[in-house]
Amino acid sequence: MYQALYRKWRPRTFDEVAGQPHITETLKRQVETGRLSHAYLFTGSRGTGKTTCAKILARAVNCENPQNGNPCNRCPSCLGIENGSILDVLELDAASNSGVDQVRALRDEAVYTPAAVRKRVYIIDEVHMLSTAAFNALLKIMEEPPAHLMFILATTELHKVPATILSRCQRFSFRRILPSEIGDRLMKVSSSEGIGLTEDGAALLSRLADGSLRDALSLLDQCSGAGTVIDSQEVLASLGLAGNLRTAALFRAAADRDAGEALAVFSELYAAGKDVSAVLGELLALARDLLILKTAPQGGIPLLGGGYDNASLRELDKGLSAGRLIYMIGVLQEASAALSRSPSRRAAGELCLMRLCDESLSGDPADVLARISRLEELLENAPEGARAHREPVKPRPSSPPRPAGASSGSSADIPGEIPLSKKAEAAPVKADTDFAAGSNSDDFRPKFLASAKESLGPAELSILDNPDMVSLRLQKNTLLLETDGEFTRSLLNKQEIKDVLLRAAKRSVSADVTSVQILLREAKPPERDKLDDLIQRGRQFSNITIK
Numbered sequence: 001m002y003q004a005l006y007r008k009w010r011p012r013t014f015d016e017v018a019g020q021p022h023i024t025e026t027l028k029r030q031v032e033t034g035r036l037s038h039a040y041l042f043t044g045s046r047g048t049g050k051t052t053c054a055k056i057l058a059r060a061v062n063c064e065n066p067q068n069g070n071p072c073n074r075c076p077s078c079l080g081i082e083n084g085s086i087l088d089v090l091e092l093d094a095a096s097n098s099g100v101d102q103v104r105a106l107r108d109e110a111v112y113t114p115a116a117v118r119k120r121v122y123i124i125d126e127v128h129m130l131s132t133a134a135f136n137a138l139l140k141i142m143e144e145p146p147a148h149l150m151f152i153l154a155t156t157e158l159h160k161v162p163a164t165i166l167s168r169c170q171r172f173s174f175r176r177i178l179p180s181e182i183g184d185r186l187m188k189v190s191s192s193e194g195i196g197l198t199e200d201g202a203a204l205l206s207r208l209a210d211g212s213l214r215d216a217l218s219l220l221d222q223c224s225g226a227g228t229v230i231d232s233q234e235v236l237a238s239l240g241l242a243g244n245l246r247t248a249a250l251f252r253a254a255a256d257r258d259a260g261e262a263l264a265v266f267s268e269l270y271a272a273g274k275d276v277s278a279v280l281g282e283l284l285a286l287a288r289d290l291l292i293l294k295t296a297p298q299g300g301i302p303l304l305g306g307g308y309d310n311a312s313l314r315e316l317d318k319g320l321s322a323g324r325l326i327y328m329i330g331v332l333q334e335a336s337a338a339l340s341r342s343p344s345r346r347a348a349g350e351l352c353l354m355r356l357c358d359e360s361l362s363g364d365p366a367d368v369l370a371r372i373s374r375l376e377e378l379l380e381n382a383p384e385g386a387r388a389h390r391e392p393v394k395p396r397p398s399s400p401p402r403p404a405g406a407s408s409g410s411s412a413d414i415p416g417e418i419p420l421s422k423k424a425e426a427a428p429v430k431a432d433t434d435f436a437a438g439s440n441s442d443d444f445r446p447k448f449l450a451s452a453k454e455s456l457g458p459a460e461l462s463i464l465d466n467p468d469m470v471s472l473r474l475q476k477n478t479l480l481l482e483t484d485g486e487f488t489r490s491l492l493n494k495q496e497i498k499d500v501l502l503r504a505a506k507r508s509v510s511a512d513v514t515s516v517q518i519l520l521r522e523a524k525p526p527e528r529d530k531l532d533d534l535i536q537r538g539r540q541f542s543n544i545t546i547k
Helices: 021-033 050-062 076-083 100-110 132-143 179-193 199-208 213-226 232-238 241-255 259-271 276-295 310-316 322-341 345-357 365-380 384-388 441-452 458-464 486-492 495-508 530-540
Strands: 039-044 089-093 120-125 149-155 170-174 470-475 478-483 515-520
Touching (some): 039 050, 050 076, 050 170, 100 120, 100 132, 179 213, 199 213, 199 232, 241 322, 259 276, 259 345, 322 345
Parallel strands (some): 478 515
Antiparallel strands (some): 470 478
16 A cells, blocks of 8 residues: 655654754753653644654653664564554644543543553644643643653644643754755655656755645655656646746736736636635745845745746846835735635735735835835936936025014024024124034034934934924024924924934034024915905905805
């Protein structure tokens, strides 16, 4: 009878376990020295060797002739545990034995001395599936276990295990197996099994396995059914990934902002029976691979999903910035999460594609940043002549000093104010009303910002660096900052910001600056429309009421 590859090639010793040397070496030393714990907790993602190491450890602690911490797999104890004839070593599935009654029965049996081996071992897989009452029932026996008892717990969801259980176990975290290690094991298995596996096929299978050696062997088992040489193209064909070409066409249409083409390709996929969530998931995986390839062109290659070769990814990557890819990933994640709550999955998918094609359909900050990136790309690709003839932005003319009799509530009620935006050729002012005699206003703002930049954030510095948003003036011993917006005023009017500005002003001028004030500029009255004047003049010479 044919046996699946992942079962046939399951490791039988710690030395055969791939990708977990930090765990296997520790367990071997504990078996050799006899310093064994009464409870172990193995955690990690699927297919990384948790249950395999638990079975090897159960044989090793009961082996009659251990070999450097490994079980010999030839003595009666090892053979009996392996074929299940020794009932003192029991493997339980917590998913189907999650109730408190099953755990109570286990607890009652655990107190008896083992009949055929030295230690009674209970391997509880997916232990996070136990109920709260079952965990409480298990806690007592784990807290004060007999000398002959050992628990080995395994889980993929560590956060669901109570802290009272965690504190009584030695925890070992299994990491995802690297694609290079998976590829080496696949080449060894294929050579022993007579399967024609090429290097590029093994590399693609190892990336598709996502760190799980069991998944990689299952995929190899599936691809070997055709009986041909297994290269990357054969893997794509055998696993049904040839449809990635249509997914790539859909992504390219969205990247080119061609909503019509994107909706047409999506309609074809939908009519062919493709699930909407699967389409969005494939688009998300493709966008993630492109982002990794853009940010880490060399080091990120082992992290790719494996559904596309590098040449195809680099072709799709043309013209896409990292900001645009981050925006697309965010939109796809949001649409995928909301898909289960949507009354029409097809409409939700089409709306997602429209948002991918047109960033202006959403007002989120990420969407605004994507639109800004688009404008920067257009400006960068504009002809030299068009960029050379753009008119420079004219600076706002500085307002003249306000008279002393201005209304209260603004900076106009303080006499003797001197705008710091005056030209350098202007005559220097006295030290008692402005900064040091002989200096000029053009030198003040750069010195002021240089003194303040170490203590201010980028938002405050960008505002202070813009004369149109904030004007600086020194009136006697007070530094005045005027702005048009209430938001800017509230941002700068914080006491810690004012303290920083005061220290910076003291370092920038020789005059004695004692305070800082943040003021609002006076709003200009709206200009009177000439049509209003004409209507008013007409009313003087006519009794006709104009509505």
